[in-house]
Amino acid sequence: MSGDEVEEVVAIMMCLKHPDCMRVRPSVGDGGIDLLLRLLDGSYHVFQIKRFTETLKAKQKTQVSKSLARLVAYAKSRNLRVSAWTLVMPLDPTKENFFDWLQGLPAPSDVTPTWRGLNFVDGLAAEYPTVIDYYLHGGRDRVDLAAAELTKLLRLHTTSDAGCHPLEASDAADTLRALANRINAQDPHYRYDLMVTHDSVAPASVDPNRMVVFWQEQFSHSWVTIVVRARFDDAPAVRPVPLSVTITVEPGSELERQLREFHDYGGELVLPGANADITMHLPGGLTPEGGTTEAVRIRSTYTPAPFPSEIEIVVVSPDGTELGSTVAEVTSSTTGVSGRGGRYYGTEANGMFDITLQINRETSEFRFALKSRDLDGLQPQKLRAGAEMLAHLGAPNVLLLRNPHGGQVVAQTPITVPLADSPGLLLDVIEALLVIQRAAGRPIRMPALDHFHIVKPWLDAAHLLRVGELTVRWDCVRCAPEDWLGQAIAEAEGDEVGPLGLLVPLEVEIGGLSIALGDMHYAVPSARVVRRPGEDSDNYVVVPAGDPVATVTLHTSAPAPEQP
Template identity: 30%
Template sequence: MEWTRQSGDEVEAAVGMLLCSQFPNAVRVRPSQGDGGIDIFVPGEAGWGKERAVWQVKKYSKNLTSSQKRKIERSFKRVVEASEAEGWRITEWHLIMPLDLTTQNLGWLDTYLGEREFSCETHGLLLCDTLAADYPNVIDYYMRDGKERLQANLDKLTSVLSGRKNRKSGEPLVAADVYGDLASIYNALNACDPFYKYWYEVADEPPAAEKMMGEENLVAAHALCQDGVWITVKVLARMLAAYTERPTTWNLRFAIPKSDEELLKQFEKFVDYGAPVSMPAGTVTGSLNLPGGLGGDLDRASIEVIAAPRDSQSDDDLLLIGIIAPDSDAVLASTRMRRTEFSSGEVGNRTVLADEASLFTIEMLFRDGDVAGSVDCTMHLGVSFQLRNRRPAEVADGLNVLAEFHTPNRLAFGNAYGPPDYGIFGPIPTQPNDDRDMWAPICRALALIQEHTTFQIRMPAEMERDEALGILDAAKLLSGEPTTGTASGQSTITHTAATRITPQLERISDFLVIRDLGISLGGEEITIGKKLSIYRGQYVEIGEQQSKIEVSGNAITLRYTGDLEVGRTFARYVDAEGASSEVQ
């Protein structure tokens, strides 16, 4: 590559995009100050906001002059000062230009840089030529207009589409025959464009937008039906810089039926805050300018704008939300949430937070307030979850937050790790909801029960009232609290050789019975220990081995951790004044 024959701007643009091709998540910036060059920032493992590797691109291809050296010094000083002012750390610093520095120049640079907390490296002609060989489409695009390579690949594509030479007349086509052609078409489509790559699919049905939402770097999908077959071409960005260097544009007109108030609200939120919107067929006309010659005029079309998934898992997007009591600093519930969407519109910004268990989202719409310097925020709680087969401990925090997410409680945000240090955001406008609130205490109870059994407990999709009460009582016993209630009906007891009193009909007695402590969940009976129940009753039928008693009045139950076997019964008579006598 003969760099000296190119203009300085062409050299800087080409080398900058070569680096963006090498580091697809890099961000390309041309500083506004007069030291020239281009900065390429590559985010570190901790995320863009905390650390970056810096590549400073210069166009110099001949021996450095004193003026050029001063510009390099100013560029380095500027980026160091920017990192300190903005609160991010430089992990590496690189100077790159299509020029191999002399020993004298290297000595000057080493002296100026001195000792730094980050590594400093210079790269010359060798790296520039290596990158140019690795990404020839960038060189074609910036320095040769891409004409030579484009024409070569069009010729290759034409030869593929013209037909296979070795096929005999009448020979049927089989699936394996097209592998080579499909690969050739794919390679020809993707050989020329340095910014975007193209995937294609052929199917009987149109593509489903929701299935494409998580595809990394997807910019657009263009689908058309030809001869009953749907052909979809997906456009994917090769690098972040593609969005600024070669953006996609569109000119659309929307026609919303007057009777569709819900669609109007959705569209207004799209315009005001950049929220997703789904426009049905017949409501969209205009034109799309997409890469690869795709797009074109639209007539009575449909369009769906979806939120771009955030591929960053930076801790900057993770925070703790707390539900604070209205009249104190007591934290009623808390859970970690991650920012999953961010968009902007003509009026303000939109942020969507999702809890780690994927139970709910909080959409927050921000706009300038009426008072100068103030910000107004509107919150929307979105609840959509399936609890079936989820582990209780996994969803307990989120369900607790949902149960307390109502007026007059307050919402607060805090640190995801370490001391929360909550800052009150404001009151919660949502009203209580019994349908979703019922699951929080049940989930807490099941999480506690799981600590006392090796049986793997999973949340059910639904639950009967008696099942729920039994679970809540079992958790209460396991936590050391007694349960009370009214006892009624008949019960059978078995006599043993250790019986010390003779049962007497209709004589009032206090009974203590050792029983299994268990719950019913999803049609299964799960034993988690033992309990003892104390209640009052009288014998109504006496036998040699077994007797029946009529239970009445109040009963108290406690957790039992002793060695006595399940079914063991103790009794004592109660006289008219309520005093007890012999024990069985």
Template identity: 30%
Template sequence: MTAVVWTEKSGDLIETVAAVTVCRRHPSAERVRASVGDGGIDIRVRNGDGWTVFQVKGYTGNMTASRKSKVEHSFKRVQEYAAEVGMKIAEWNLLVPIDPTKENLVWFEELTKGAPFACGWKGRAYLDGLAAEFPDVIEYYFGDGAERLAETVRQVAAATGTLVAAERASSSAPITADGVRSGLSQLYEALNKFDPHYRYAFSVSPSLPEFPGSYKPGLVFTHAEGKEGCFVTFDVYARYAEAVRDSPITIQGVLSAPAGTDEAKALEEFHRYGAHFSRLDLGSGFVISAPGGLGGELDAGTFTVGPTVEDLAVPPRPIRLQVIDPADVVLAEVEVFLKKPTYGLGGQGMSVQAADASGFLMLRFQVDLETRAGKFDLELGDASGLHPSAILPALRVVDAMHEPNRVRLANQYGPPGNSVIEIAAPREEQENGILRLVEALQELQQHTVVQVAVPSLSELSRLDALRIIRAAAILRGEEVHVQYRGYSLVFDQDAQLEDGDHAGITGVEPLVLLLNQQPVQLGWRRFFAHEVKTTRTSRDDGKVEYRLTPSAGESFLMRFVAGEPPTESNSSE
């Protein structure tokens, strides 16, 4: 690469190239666009607990009095700004393609004397070093585009030569993975030779890749195209954090949806709160401007707005979701984890998603930043397979969400704070069957070492749910009354019960339930059957069965209480 003649370049272009090369050397650098509030900072790079600041000037030739005055203003402003916002400056540098004269150094030392941070003059030699380190930046901004294109074509041709040769070879020498390795490597190098902002990776798969995929640092754009059996995917990575501003990736078009539809509501919430939505059908007329020639016009497709991979990497913030009564007494609470908030396009509103640790309770809060009014909605997920204790707090919170109670977002520890949300659509207090069931399962867990899990609620019959609730009540010491039309008792040997009518029969039997697809004995229960008729039957397995049926009417009453194991040799099953 030939040396850059900085004096032949415009000041604006010099400042752009200088900023891009500094950002390439420091990929996490932040570039501050010129504005009234830029604080005299063009680029800042994290340096320990402080910042290294670059003030970039596109001057060439001499440092005139006017130019010195502008540098002095920037230096004064950066110190004022740092004091205003509490920013610690570790180092400040003037970056300009001029090597200082002795007079320049005297002026610069006088300017920076007494500064509480190190100061440096990064001149032409420094910029020449950056240019040599990142020739792709120089070629992109200062080079001949036609030459770059021709070189790319030559590289691609060389890369594909191996593939063409292999394709034309005889059938006795089929294409192999090892045979195309070199060609693919050359193709990768050619793709990544000239673009100073982005790096490209490609893959081939038999099916369309899943979007969004796993977290990949720096990934900003993915393009997949092909047909079933062969899809070619390009992943585009930012070479540095500010690349998406220096070379933006844009989508132009009009998003619309019929009034009154869920899609229209999703668009409105996206515009006002920045809320995510998925798979909104697109019409024609959308144009994507993307690097590497991967953009173009879309005829059809779907549009999804979701979190960035960087947002997904931010740990959720734990808080307490509380339901309080009119006297601010906490009725129920559950720990939930807030994701990074999103903001509407006009800055009018904010949306935050949250979930409890189990993922069973999912919430979305939306706040109008102008009126400070808030609303929320919630959704309960599939509890199948979860332990009862994992979802009980969430169910108790949902159960308490009714008039006149309110919802409060409290700090994880200490005083709760004042974030109280009125329940937007209060419901009347009602029986919560799921809560009763899960509380019963939690009670059962106290009486067995077998881990209890919440069954599939869609597959659980009403009778099985009642059996779980009754068993828990018995284990808590409550007396349970049940109407039966018939009930069987099985003994290892004859219990000496006479056939016929009885005013009452009492006995002890195991309390067994089917949990996790296996019978589990939770204890013993004593039963009391009133006004029953017994019928004795000897079974083929040597056991004796007594069938209890009503003496009169359609049913008879049985009472169950917790019992102790029988002392006699007879036992029931």
């Protein structure tokens, strides 16, 4: 084996032993391969892999010494804490090499260099024979062949000729198990999860951990899904998945505009198959035959923020008056190929809506998109700021992005869409629930907001609690026998009476809970008492005799009964 092959194979076996290793090969000179393993305390164990197989000479010792010196300088410049350093190579040390030379090397503070030699490397080879087979005995060809056999076998079993029974998941169990074991026993870089299902599997439902390829195809009435996962973090760098896409679009078309935005800002681009020519070489022989068929979806890498980055979203009037503001937490982003801009994805701090910001870094111009979230169960008081901002989100107002801590304006853009038909309705509902919550003396959570007729009683009750008086249109009020009408109710049946004063409980139903808020007094100018249809003789209702308008006041003490 060449020196590079030795280092490559040993590094891969070490990565299989420690899948979280980060693999680093110096870009210039002969520095071997470094593996950085992050430990639980935040420090790093560094493995330096060398190709040497014979007793070290002065030149080889110098190479090791220089590698260690580079590590010391790198760790110091990056404030990297190294707690262990191990030299790994297929050569066992002599006593002189280990005690007199290695132990005397200038290592990072509090680090004693160690040596893992031929016995250790032979042990790795015994533990990971697939690596040796793949690199030295033609194993890479057998990996591709095994996957190809899988797809051929599945096509054979799912042929729709007359008399053939469509493949069921249970029919393929033994075949899948045998082929999965065969493939996974041969590929040192990737492992393959195989599934046969009656319905297609959504990529979003699959664990994304180290997923490199999601391959799916329909055979007759069954779907075959193969998920290819890296066995260690650095596997795609060791065994890349080469892919190139040639995109053809008509100048001035909508697709061209989308392509330019994707090029500048990242995000997601969906291309019809006729506009994308793809060449690739997937691991396991899973490269599609015949190129692209229907569509190609290309996504930029979403870079998660190490912690949410806060941005204040402010709506101001054309004269600069602040109308409403809230804070959003940006949790991930994408960057365009051109580097001109990026897209930032986040959520309003209290979970009211999701936001996407498309920012041009060169001009500070930006575009935005909001997507409402389910508010059911959230605290109304935490949603007020976001609702106030949304109530003013429309032309001719202006949207600002501001640093919530320093107050500096980061970017601004005019709002081109007009205000909604009822822009402040959500804010009115939230403020009504807050008034009801204070009056009831109990916590209220946001219920489902399906129709306006659900929230109308909340708005009326809150207005009455705030102002003390309300004019309403009414259709009927139920009278129980113990009401003030008493014995006169039978005599008044069918006749027009008025004015009347009726005492009615003030209750609202919010999220399936009935909340009592006291009583309200209805002042009715004209009414008629009628028996409820289908009810016994003791049940009556009062209905309007003329204009169905009543003045409602909040009842604080029992009013004197008004007689017809």
